[in-house]
Amino acid sequence: MKLSVWTYEGPPHVGALRVATAxxxxxxxxxxxxxxxxxxxxxTMIERRDHRPPVTYTTFQARDxxxxxxxxxRTACEAAYERFQPQAxxxxxxxxxxLIQDDPGGMAETMGMPIPIIPLELPSYQRKENFGADETLxxxxxxxxxxxxxxxxxxxxxxxxTALGFRHRDDITEVTALxxxxxxxxxxxxxxxxxxxxxxxxxxxxxxxxxxxETGEAACRWMERELGQPFTKTVPIGVGATRDFVAEVARxxxxxxxxDESRLxxxxxxxxxxxxxxxxxxxxVFGDGTHVASAARIARDEMGFEVVGLGCYNREMARKIRALxxxxxxxxxxxxxxxxVEAAIAEAAPELILGTQMERxxxxxxxxxxxxxxxxxxxxxxxxxYSPQMGLEGANVIFDTWVHxxxxxxxxxxxxxxxxxxxxxxxxxxxxxxxxxxxxxxxxTPAQDAPAEAENVIWLSEAERELKKIPFFVRGKAKRNTExxxxxxxxxxxxxxxxxxxxxHYAR
Amino acid sequence: MTHHTPPPPTVGCSDAPVLKERGQHEVFCGLTxxxxxxxxxxxxxxxxxxxxxxxxxxxxxxxxxxxAEPRFGTAILEESDLAGLADAQDxxxxxxxxxxxxxxxxxxxxxxxxxxxxxIKLDLSRAAERLSARHAPKVRVxxxxxxxxxxxxxxxxxxxxxxxxxALPATDERQLMMVGALPDVAEDQALDLLARxxxxxxxxxxxxxxxxxxxxxxxxxxxxxxxxLGGTHSALERRGARHVPAPFPFGExxxxxxxxxxxxxxxxxxxxxxxxxxxxxxxxxxxxAKAAETLAGKTLFFFPDSQMEIPLARFLTRECGMxxxxxxxxxxxxxxxxxxxxxxxxxxVIAEGQDVEKQLDRCRAARPDLTVCGLGLANPLEAExxxxxxxxxxxxxxxxxxxxxxxxxxxxxxxxxxxDRLRLEAAE
Ligand code: SF4
Ligand code: SF4
Numbered sequence: 013m014k015l016s017v018w019t020y021e022g023p024p025h026v027g028a029l030r031v032a033t034a035x036x037x038x039x040x041x042x043x044x045x046x047x048x049x050x051x052x053x054x055x056t057m058i059e060r061r062d063h064r065p066p067v068t069y070t071t072f073q074a075r076d077x078x079x080x081x082x083x084x085x086r087t088a089c090e091a092a093y094e095r096f097q098p099q100a101x102x103x104x105x106x107x108x109x110x111l112i113q114d115d116p117g118g119m120a121e122t123m124g125m126p127i128p129i130i131p132l133e134l135p136s137y138q139r140k141e142n143f144g145a146d147e148t149l150x151x152x153x154x155x156x157x158x159x160x161x162x163x164x165x166x167x168x169x170x171x172x173x174t175a176l177g178f179r180h181r182d183d184i185t186e187v188t189a190l191x192x193x194x195x196x197x198x199x200x201x202x203x204x205x206x207x208x209x210x211x212x213x214x215x216x217x218x219x220x221x222x223x224x225x226e227t228g229e230a231a232c233r234w235m236e237r238e239l240g241q242p243f244t245k246t247v248p249i250g251v252g253a254t255r256d257f258v259a260e261v262a263r264x265x266x267x268x269x270x271x272d273e274s275r276l277x278x279x280x281x282x283x284x285x286x287x288x289x290x291x292x293x294x295x296x297v298f299g300d301g302t303h304v305a306s307a308a309r310i311a312r313d314e315m316g317f318e319v320v321g322l323g324c325y326n327r328e329m330a331r332k333i334r335a336l337x338x339x340x341x342x343x344x345x346x347x348x349x350x351x352x353v354e355a356a357i358a359e360a361a362p363e364l365i366l367g368t369q370m371e372r373x374x375x376x377x378x379x380x381x382x383x384x385x386x387x388x389x390x391x392x393x394x395x396x397x398y399s400p401q402m403g404l405e406g407a408n409v410i411f412d413t414w415v416h417x418x419x420x421x422x423x424x425x426x427x428x429x430x431x432x433x434x435x436x437x438x439x440x441x442x443x444x445x446x447x448x449x450x451x452x453x454x455x456x457t458p459a460q461d462a463p464a465e466a467e468n469v470i471w472l473s474e475a476e477r478e479l480k481k482i483p484f485f486v487r488g489k490a491k492r493n494t495e496x497x498x499x500x501x502x503x504x505x506x507x508x509x510x511x512x513x514x515x516x517h518y519a520r
Numbered sequence: 521m522t523h524h525t526p527p528p529p530t531v532g533c534s535d536a537p538v539l540k541e542r543g544q545h546e547v548f549c550g551l552t553x554x555x556x557x558x559x560x561x562x563x564x565x566x567x568x569x570x571x572x573x574x575x576x577x578x579x580x581x582x583x584x585x586x587x588a589e590p591r592f593g594t595a596i597l598e599e600s601d602l603a604g605l606a607d608a609q610d611x612x613x614x615x616x617x618x619x620x621x622x623x624x625x626x627x628x629x630x631x632x633x634x635x636x637x638x639x640i641k642l643d644l645s646r647a648a649e650r651l652s653a654r655h656a657p658k659v660r661v662x663x664x665x666x667x668x669x670x671x672x673x674x675x676x677x678x679x680x681x682x683x684x685x686x687a688l689p690a691t692d693e694r695q696l697m698m699v700g701a702l703p704d705v706a707e708d709q710a711l712d713l714l715a716r717x718x719x720x721x722x723x724x725x726x727x728x729x730x731x732x733x734x735x736x737x738x739x740x741x742x743x744x745x746x747x748x749l750g751g752t753h754s755a756l757e758r759r760g761a762r763h764v765p766a767p768f769p770f771g772e773x774x775x776x777x778x779x780x781x782x783x784x785x786x787x788x789x790x791x792x793x794x795x796x797x798x799x800x801x802x803x804x805x806x807x808x809a810k811a812a813e814t815l816a817g818k819t820l821f822f823f824p825d826s827q828m829e830i831p832l833a834r835f836l837t838r839e840c841g842m843x844x845x846x847x848x849x850x851x852x853x854x855x856x857x858x859x860x861x862x863x864x865x866x867x868x869v870i871a872e873g874q875d876v877e878k879q880l881d882r883c884r885a886a887r888p889d890l891t892v893c894g895l896g897l898a899n900p901l902e903a904e905x906x907x908x909x910x911x912x913x914x915x916x917x918x919x920x921x922x923x924x925x926x927x928x929x930x931x932x933x934x935x936x937x938x939x940d941r942l943r944l945e946a947a948e
Contacts, residue, residue: 013569013595013608013614013615014595014596015567015594015595015596015619016593016594016595016596017594018575019575019576021572026573026576045549045635045667046546046549047549047551048668049545049546049547050577051580052546052895056896056900057895057899058580062899062903064897064900068544069544069545069546070544071543071668074638106573107635108635108636108669111602111640135599136572137597140572
């Protein structure tokens with residue numbers, strides 16, 4: 013039993029729903045109680061889809077238990093087939109139905125439906141949403157795809173984009189264009205936009221582009237083994253990664269590596285003098301493994317930030333992220349407990365968080381700006397405008413998105429100069445954001461104050477005033493460092509001198 | 521005072537046939553109530569014993585993370601808990617100890633059952649007893665079920681309040697108990713009105729804090745503010761309290777009828793009541809009239825959601841001039857909504873339960889001007905060209921009593937208004 017308030021991932025059947033909702037011509041019959049229908053709103057409200065997800069919930073009740081639930085499932089299957097006439101159906105159980113052991117998969121298979129029925133076994137008490145999506149796509153592909161003649165021209169499948177994915181809609185467009193630039197057309201994109209019939213044509217492609225390992229890796233591995241299709245290992249997020257991706261595709265296909273960089277702006281924006289202020293900004297990176305790995309590289313190599321912490325919530329990526337953290341000289345945080353993540357962020361006191369919607373809230377509480385780089389995301393992360401993460405336009409978008417929450421170059425200097433000005437003080441936040449974005453209490457949160465109280469160090473009022481002149485985003489860190497410094501030396505008072513001695517001591 | 525609302529219909533819906541549906545439901549489970557209950561009861565923590573699905577429902581239905589440190593959480597059952605049951609009790613105790621150590625402000629703890637905890641027959645009432653003994657007197661531990669196999673959406677609040685009733689101290693005092701978790705602003709207005717019409721002792725269930733003295737006994741009359749409180753109604757009657765039947769206090773008419781019924785029960789004469797309510801009544805009418813300009817003559821279709829559908833249909837047809845085509849509701853407590861059904865003119869299909877696909881067919885065929893439905897259906901229906909109002913707002917927003925009557929009507933007129941305003945075609 014584990015107490016949880018907010019979760020990064022939903023249960024595995026929500027992953028299956030993401031696959032089903034991304035596709036057309038597929039229907040999902042889910043043995044589940046009525047409350048589980050909340051999942052529909054993830055798609056209709058958060059992602060603003062204009063269709064209901066293609067799912068029938070059996071919505072069994074207590075009075076059905078023991079007698080009728082299996083029957084209910086059977087009728088629901090028949091009714092769904094009648095009404096929606098899908099090309100294929102997936103069937104499975106949510107956490108509650110798993111406990112009553114009706115075996116929906118077995119039942120559906122014996123119903124003699126004239127279409128492929130794919131049973132899903134998604135262990136609700138062990139695995140989570142990403143696994144559910146990955147496994148569902150894998151089962152669909154395994155059942156529907158078969159070896160076949162390759163297309164004459166060189167083609168690729170795009171594998172992994174789902175409904176409710178972070179920018180999947182636009183990444184597809186971007187990657188399709190990248191491939192087109194090399195003369196490669198897309199054979200099938202799955203699950204996003206595919207029909208079950210399309211999946212039977214997967215084998216015609218020469219290779220697979222694994223866009224999101226979280227949701228497409230099992231399918232790609234199977235196709236590599238059974239259909240002889242190699243798949244790409246580079247996720248083209250960021251300038252360097254996009255160039256690597258093009259090189260990898262060239263290697264796989266024997267085509268010339270071609271990349272039209274005429275609209276790429278990130279390198280120049282990063283080089284231009286206004287960006288000097290970005291140098292060494294301390295960032296904390298957290299999200300799903302794939303996006304974190306991409307973001308860390310961009311942060312260090314393309315923005316000139318310093319990565320002071322990184323981690324992921326999906327254990328499936330733990331090994332990869334640990335290795336990456338080693339390369340960055342930080343310790344990896346592998347946790348799906350947002351309170352752990354919050355504590356780690358507070359401890360690292362970064363100037364910018366690159367995270368999920370959870371970290372956006374953490375950032376609000378701690379007074380640290382945050383840009384979102386990974387699912388889970390909320391309604392504002394499904395923008396109306398084109399805003400991919402992948403490819404060269406993705407890189408442009410990332411530059412803008414990450415810089416936006418920060419105080420801009422010259423503005424930062426002015427804030428430092430006029431810190432005591434009544435309306436131009438640093439707590440006012442970036443001038444291009446309406447309202448007080450950064451709250452003054454932020455650095456005085458109990459979490460950060462706790463050590464000071466415990467150790468009994470007194471701040472002399474002069475020193476305290478001096479502390480307030482330190483920019484808000486490093487103030488918490490400065491405070492704790494100074495207190496640690498005083499403790500080490502057995503001082504019970506902190507004067508202005510102590511403050512600056514500590515500063516010199518910790519100088520990087 | 522002149523009559524602004526029409527006289528009661530000659531034939532209301534009291535005896536109208538009810539279309540009973542037992543197909544796929546598209547409604548939240550009772551856990552959802554935690555989202556408003558934890559704001560209302562300020563020293564309570566709601567601990568769901570459930571699965572990752574339950575945790576995910578709470579965070580999705582809450583509009584996700586609006587509250588910095590919410591007073592709810594889910595103890596997520598894992599493989600190991602499912603294997604041995606004795607274990608699960610200990611595990612729960614451990615989690616509760618940890619929680620209470622961290623949150624010293626908590627005075628009441630609700631263990632909330634879910635589908636998984638019920639299917640594995642995890643005995644939460646035993647757990648609550650053991651934990652109560654362990655943490656008394658500082659923290660009281662109660663339990664109820666918010667599971668989707670037992671409760672539909674607002675029935676979670678009913679189960680929660682009903683669970684509180686047996687623990688209320690006995691009292692013989694003559695008093696009114698107002699029952700239902702309302703936003704503070706609406707609740708305060710009601711308390712003020714009740715005081716001014718001369719009811720001296722009024723208590724509220726649920727109280728905002730654990731130490732509020734809420735007793736119950738044979739001299740307690742209770743008035744419900746929400747139509748879904750059937751279980752609480754029975755629990756209070758078992759404690760000897762007496763229900764004051766009345767239309768629910770939505771809109772000017774409902775509020776007036778509700779207040780008059782309560783006053784009658786306390787032997788207060790109507791002249792005294794009218795002196796107090798004349799001014800707010802007039803304000804409420806004026807406020808409603810504005811929205812009614814948009815709503816009058818429009819057709820209305822309710823998907824089942826909160827059980828507030830029948831009283832709201834009464835308000836929207838009688839005070840706003842709408843025409844109800846179908847009033848779907850998850851469950852009809854005849855004893856509670858009879859006064860509203862009586863006022864609702866015959867005509868609409870009254871449906872109980874749901875078979876969502878069939879109901880969608882009926883809705884598409886009727887093409888109502890306004891469809892009230894859940895979050896899963898709203899955008900898809902909008903995309904089909906229908907105008908919708910999402911029902912969940914009705915439980916999150918202050919909509920009761922006079923001063924909110926205009927806001928209530930506004931919730932329904934806004935979507936229509938918006939559709940009128942948008943001009944996206946080329947000018948020529
Ligand atoms: S319906 Fe049951 S399993 Fe689903 S969220 Fe509600 S209580 Fe949990
Ligand atoms: S950032 Fe805003 S919209 Fe997103 S989850 Fe938080 S409250 Fe909701």
